[in-house]
Amino acid sequence: MKINEYLRVKTVEEAYHQMIQDPIDSYLIAGGAWTKLTIKEVQTLIDLQDVVKNHIEIKGHMVHLGAMTSLEQIAHSTLLDHHALVILKRAASIVMAPGVRNLATIGGSVMGKYAFSDIIPALLALHAILVFHKRGNVWLQDFLQEPKKDPDILLEVLLPIVPGVGYFHAMKKTALDFSIISVAIVKTNQRNTMVIGSRPGIANRCLQAEQLLNEADIIDEPFLEEVANKACSEVDFGTNVRASGEYRKQIAKVYVLRGLKEVYGL
Amino acid sequence: MKVELYLNQKKQVFDVLPGEYLLDTLRRYDILSVKRGCEQTSCGVCSVLLDSDMIPSCSVLTVRLQGRHITTVEGIEEEATKIAFYFGQEGADQCGFCNPAMALAVYSLKRKNPHATDQEIKEYLVGNLCRCTGYQSQHLAIKRYLEDPS
Amino acid sequence: MKVASVKHSSVDGLGLMLGRPAYTADLMAKNSLIVKVLRSPHAFAKIVSIDTSNAQQMTGVECILTAKDFKRFAYTRAGQGYPEPSPHDKFVFDEYVRYVGDEVCAVACVDEATALEALKAIKVEYQVLEPVLDFEAAINHSSIIHPEPEIHEMFPIGFEPKKNIAASYQMHVGDVEKTLTSSDVVVDEVFYTHAQAHSMMEPHSVNTRLDYMNRLVMYSSTQTPFHVRRILSQVLTFPLSKIRVIKPRVGGGFGGKQAIHGEIICSAVTLITKKPATLTYTRKEVFESSYSRHPMRLSIKLGATKEGVLKAIDCHILSDTGAYGEHALTVFMVAGSKVLPLYNKVDSVRFHGEVVYTNHTPAGAFRGYGAIQGNFALESAIDILCKKLDVDPIEFRMKNMIKEGETSPIFSIMGEGTEGTAMNMDTCKLPFCVQKGKELIDWTKTYPNKSVSQDIKEGVGMAIAMQGSGIPYIDMGAATIKLNDDGFFNLLVGATEIGQGSDTVLSQIAAEALETDLSNVIVYSSDSDLTPFDPGAYASSTTYVSGNAVYLAALSMKKRLITEAALALRCEEELIRYDGIGFTNTNTNEQITLKQLSNRLFYNHDQKQLMITESYVGHKSPPPFMAGFVRVQVDTSTGEVRVVDYVSVVDCGTTINPMLARGQVEGAIIQGIGMTLYEEATYSSQGRLHQNDFLSYHIPTRKELPHLTTVFADSYEESGPYGAKSVGEIGIDTPPAAIANAIYNACGIRLTTLPFTPEKVLQAIHSLKEKLR
Numbered sequence A: 001m002k003i004n005e006y007l008r009v010k011t012v013e014e015a016y017h018q019m020i021q022d023p024i025d026s027y028l029i030a031g032g033a034w035t036k037l038t039i040k041e042v043q044t045l046i047d048l049q050d051v052v053k054n055h056i057e058i059k060g061h062m063v064h065l066g067a068m069t070s071l072e073q074i075a076h077s078t079l080l081d082h083h084a085l086v087i088l089k090r091a092a093s094i095v096m097a098p099g100v101r102n103l104a105t106i107g108g109s110v111m112g113k114y115a116f117s118d119i120i121p122a123l124l125a126l127h128a129i130l131v132f133h134k135r136g137n138v139w140l141q142d143f144l145q146e147p148k149k150d151p152d153i154l155l156e157v158l159l160p161i162v163p164g165v166g167y168f169h170a171m172k173k174t175a176l177d178f179s180i181i182s183v184a185i186v187k188t189n190q191r192n193t194m195v196i197g198s199r200p201g202i203a204n205r206c207l208q209a210e211q212l213l214n215e216a217d218i219i220d221e222p223f224l225e226e227v228a229n230k231a232c233s234e235v236d237f238g239t240n241v242r243a244s245g246e247y248r249k250q251i252a253k254v255y256v257l258r259g260l261k262e263v264y265g266l
Numbered sequence B: 001m002k003v004e005l006y007l008n009q010k011k012q013v014f015d016v017l018p019g020e021y022l023l024d025t026l027r028r029y030d031i032l033s034v035k036r037g038c039e040q041t042s043c044g045v046c047s048v049l050l051d052s053d054m055i056p057s058c059s060v061l062t063v064r065l066q067g068r069h070i071t072t073v074e075g076i077e078e079e080a081t082k083i084a085f086y087f088g089q090e091g092a093d094q095c096g097f098c099n100p101a102m103a104l105a106v107y108s109l110k111r112k113n114p115h116a117t118d119q120e121i122k123e124y125l126v127g128n129l130c131r132c133t134g135y136q137s138q139h140l141a142i143k144r145y146l147e148d149p150s
Numbered sequence C: 001m002k003v004a005s006v007k008h009s010s011v012d013g014l015g016l017m018l019g020r021p022a023y024t025a026d027l028m029a030k031n032s033l034i035v036k037v038l039r040s041p042h043a044f045a046k047i048v049s050i051d052t053s054n055a056q057q058m059t060g061v062e063c064i065l066t067a068k069d070f071k072r073f074a075y076t077r078a079g080q081g082y083p084e085p086s087p088h089d090k091f092v093f094d095e096y097v098r099y100v101g102d103e104v105c106a107v108a109c110v111d112e113a114t115a116l117e118a119l120k121a122i123k124v125e126y127q128v129l130e131p132v133l134d135f136e137a138a139i140n141h142s143s144i145i146h147p148e149p150e151i152h153e154m155f156p157i158g159f160e161p162k163k164n165i166a167a168s169y170q171m172h173v174g175d176v177e178k179t180l181t182s183s184d185v186v187v188d189e190v191f192y193t194h195a196q197a198h199s200m201m202e203p204h205s206v207n208t209r210l211d212y213m214n215r216l217v218m219y220s221s222t223q224t225p226f227h228v229r230r231i232l233s234q235v236l237t238f239p240l241s242k243i244r245v246i247k248p249r250v251g252g253g254f255g256g257k258q259a260i261h262g263e264i265i266c267s268a269v270t271l272i273t274k275k276p277a278t279l280t281y282t283r284k285e286v287f288e289s290s291y292s293r294h295p296m297r298l299s300i301k302l303g304a305t306k307e308g309v310l311k312a313i314d315c316h317i318l319s320d321t322g323a324y325g326e327h328a329l330t331v332f333m334v335a336g337s338k339v340l341p342l343y344n345k346v347d348s349v350r351f352h353g354e355v356v357y358t359n360h361t362p363a364g365a366f367r368g369y370g371a372i373q374g375n376f377a378l379e380s381a382i383d384i385l386c387k388k389l390d391v392d393p394i395e396f397r398m399k400n401m402i403k404e405g406e407t408s409p410i411f412s413i414m415g416e417g418t419e420g421t422a423m424n425m426d427t428c429k430l431p432f433c434v435q436k437g438k439e440l441i442d443w444t445k446t447y448p449n450k451s452v453s454q455d456i457k458e459g460v461g462m463a464i465a466m467q468g469s470g471i472p473y474i475d476m477g478a479a480t481i482k483l484n485d486d487g488f489f490n491l492l493v494g495a496t497e498i499g500q501g502s503d504t505v506l507s508q509i510a511a512e513a514l515e516t517d518l519s520n521v522i523v524y525s526s527d528s529d530l531t532p533f534d535p536g537a538y539a540s541s542t543t544y545v546s547g548n549a550v551y552l553a554a555l556s557m558k559k560r561l562i563t564e565a566a567l568a569l570r571c572e573e574e575l576i577r578y579d580g581i582g583f584t585n586t587n588t589n590e591q592i593t594l595k596q597l598s599n600r601l602f603y604n605h606d607q608k609q610l611m612i613t614e615s616y617v618g619h620k621s622p623p624p625f626m627a628g629f630v631r632v633q634v635d636t637s638t639g640e641v642r643v644v645d646y647v648s649v650v651d652c653g654t655t656i657n658p659m660l661a662r663g664q665v666e667g668a669i670i671q672g673i674g675m676t677l678y679e680e681a682t683y684s685s686q687g688r689l690h691q692n693d694f695l696s697y698h699i700p701t702r703k704e705l706p707h708l709t710t711v712f713a714d715s716y717e718e719s720g721p722y723g724a725k726s727v728g729e730i731g732i733d734t735p736p737a738a739i740a741n742a743i744y745n746a747c748g749i750r751l752t753t754l755p756f757t758p759e760k761v762l763q764a765i766h767s768l769k770e771k772l773r
């Protein structure tokens, strides 16, 4: 990479200040894994390693993930062994390999809004909240849909701890592949959340299908099949080199149904 | 820029451009066990240990490592010799290009998870590609190394 | 035998594991100029102009090479013996670029950053031409990929560049049409294979310098150091005597390093600047700009009696050699010559086809070398035939396949671009391989399938295969053994260790023949100044051809030692007994150790250096054989296929080192599985290769690893060193067909186009359901 100036900031405010002053030529780096693949030249590189937290803690009914927490930490954290939170562990543990996961951070995974992300579907299904330096709390779901905003620094990702169960599956050709499709489902006492990722567009919730489920009285296999059909008819699937939209739709249906059956114990 | 880090336990100062990746720095300073396979975070032959964690050195800027510990296979020669013994016993070394990084990975696995199951071994080493061996002989060698009490 | 035919750790594994400098890039001179190649963004274009003036003025740019810097000379990069069976259709730089990634010009700079800047500063104006991207439409396409008048074939290979044909060939035995018409059952199928990438872990690398005597000294990650030296000398008109090519450790080749890659450009930089230079391919260049396996369309017709006797095989192949014709003819011919003899009892057989130019990344040598493509088609077709006949595919093979003592007319008709060599199968343990494999995979318990769950179906499948052992009457290998004081030996071989373990195996052969310990044989390979000639690591030749040379050299050395011992012990040679450690005069019981004898020869009496060179040319190419058996699980709802077990039973003659032989088979099986299921090469409509990194090109990881069982048949090939045949390639041949057959057995779909991606599998399952409805 070509870098003119390397800035290892001492405070978040210092980083923020630099970003606001020179948004075009400044670049934030967290783990740097994706940056390595995509960025060839930067004027000012702002290194967040000293100012953004890199650990996981539980405060009240929330899991707090410092934005610099690595995916490998997440994959092994016992704090995430509760309820549906395990789907985040599962998602993290299938991203490439330990070496990459030791670099890649949860913050970078969110801020990149990667369409291929395995992390975002899991976070979406868990109703993650993003904590920014300036903007404060923002729902991940809103963040994904909003147009590009002024630069800000992600400090934490919050996950509500709600009793329930979860399912996560990502289909890859080999272990080091990007997902062809990913499915995250969370069932709690209050509601069901279903997300399909790598469509190949960015992960989407299946709101109508969720509603069908939430309103249902009797849940049996034919009904779950109907829900799976609904889920796959309300999100779009596209074609890229990895797979066709048609194929994605077919297997999304299979995995959504498998997931539903698993969380409903059918 | 000057970056001071502990390379194989020894404090050393490296003179780098801010955009230089660790792989390039190490090879420039004659640490040649660290191989260049893809420079795209996807083959694992450039792996080193950062503190106790395996990372692809092709993807970490050296300037960011001020004060950190880096271990290459040169720093674990005794263990690597043992690992080489088991690899040799199973015929798990062919072209050898993946091997220094493999030795580091196996070494760090033993420290983190000495009783790793078959599945855990595969999970841990999945990013260390090998095109020659077909992996099975490596797997057997790794298991025997993990069982080695010394 | 005490050294050969025993499991022995490799002689070099420890040093490599410890990361000692050993590979080409580890051995470049400090301050080497960094060479980078400007590559074509177009699949087919004429270069109108190249403006290097801006780049010339940049500080740190030492040299820019364009077509003007080279004499116009058509050659082939194939890296084969001379005259090559590949068309001479390549110029170092040309006025045309013929694929995305083709060479336009090159820069040499003080560092990489400058080199990349310099590439950006060079302005090239292209006249974009219509590319040929569909190999089935290449013949007589309106675009002629090679219009240049200087290109030529070295001997007739069916070269017709005006029609975009790089090579063509046809042969037949008997009247196939007639036999097919009179057959009770006929199968007529078309198969497609794709451009697998070698994906060796070490990218192609070369570095050069002038030594103090103005000789060009090169380290190169090549499989063919002696061919590199010859071709370099021809292309640069630089005397052969002034070139030294050293092949250090090579980080995997699989055929991908048989050809010339960066060697000529890097050498030219050094010759012009007088400075050391280095050129290492990026991973993208390895994918886009080295070469891949030849994609093929294979049309197969089989005819059989209703009793299950195979009567006719008709095979037509259209092969895509990409932009240049490296290995065009020979890979295509091997798809017949090392496949069709498997069924030698047919009345008639025909093999014909064309190898066409397209604007794709060139194709070249790759482990299996056509046999894997041919095997996929033939062994799939055999199973299709068995289904039609309603006979057991194993019984069918047992009845119709080639057996020990038999021959096939194809051996004498088809060689490597020329006529072949008649031979009998002095060793062929195929029946054992098939029986044993059937047992080990537990065939009868599963065949054809069983259900694992509602969605998952398990099936077993199999295929048989053969390969060769070197190229008879063409490729010569040589070995030198040198005695040292203290009684140890240097073994100098041209044979090219690229990870396959040849340094170890050849040392074992030498140690065995010299009756000494492996540690007493110090091997040094592939240095054109120091070691004798060898064609290189290809055609499964090293153990058999080079191994025979080592064997002969070791025997001669032993004889010489006995002569010298007889002198020392003052007796007739016949009275000398040698036990590896010393010599005894059996009359007097007087003794002299090897150590004493050598010290005496160096310092005391009858002083002389004992150094012996022998060479070997094969008179036949005894095929190794194998049977591959596979168990797969197919998720019929998603199309995902998992290989659970792979059983290989191999007849490669004696295994000089059973452990390394197993390694060759296992590695090849996984590569074959990769080609069958995961690895895919596709092109954009503009002719850009989609998969040009490991993020999109998926070689198997250890998580895809099935359980591998590898067994060797008891076999002794008289003509081989200690009974050995070859084992480097055979392992890769069976997976495509065996897996296709297993998937068919599991769920009734017949896949004919590689690779079997989940999407294709599911599509086939859906069409089958449609059909059954």
Ligand SMILES: Cc1cc2nc3c(=O)[nH]c(=O)nc-3n(C[C@H](O)[C@H](O)[C@H](O)COP(=O)(O)OP(=O)(O)OC[C@H]3O[C@@H](n4cnc5c(N)ncnc54)[C@H](O)[C@@H]3O)c2cc1C
Binding pocket: A027, A028, A029, A030, A031, A032, A033, A034, A035, A036, A037, A048, A052, A067, A068, A071, A094, A095, A096, A100, A103, A104, A105, A106, A107, A108, A109, A110, A111, A112, A116, A117, A118, A119, A120, A152, A153, A154, A155, A177, A178, A179, B040, B041, B042, C695
């Ligand atoms: C080879 C490879 C394969 C991968 N495969 C997968 C996969 O299969 N599935 C998957 O889900 N992911 C995959 N990833 C993505 C991986 O998870 C990303 O590397 C990671 O998501 C990015 O994290 P990072 O810390 O490396 O980000 P960086 O590269 O440091 O940053 C990424 C972006 O986020 C911004 N950013 C980072 N942190 C902050 C912050 N705190 N505040 C504001 N902006 C910030 C940066 O400015 C930058 O634009 C892969 C990555 C690589 C390199």
Ligand code: FES
Binding pocket: B035, B036, B037, B038, B039, B040, B041, B042, B043, B044, B045, B046, B047, B056, B057, B058, B059
């Ligand atoms: S060179 Fe770093 S992962 Fe391949």
Ligand code: FES
Binding pocket: B092, B093, B094, B095, B096, B097, B098, B099, B129, B130, B131, B132, B133, C201, C251, C252, C499
């Ligand atoms: S031994 Fe060659 S890549 Fe592993």
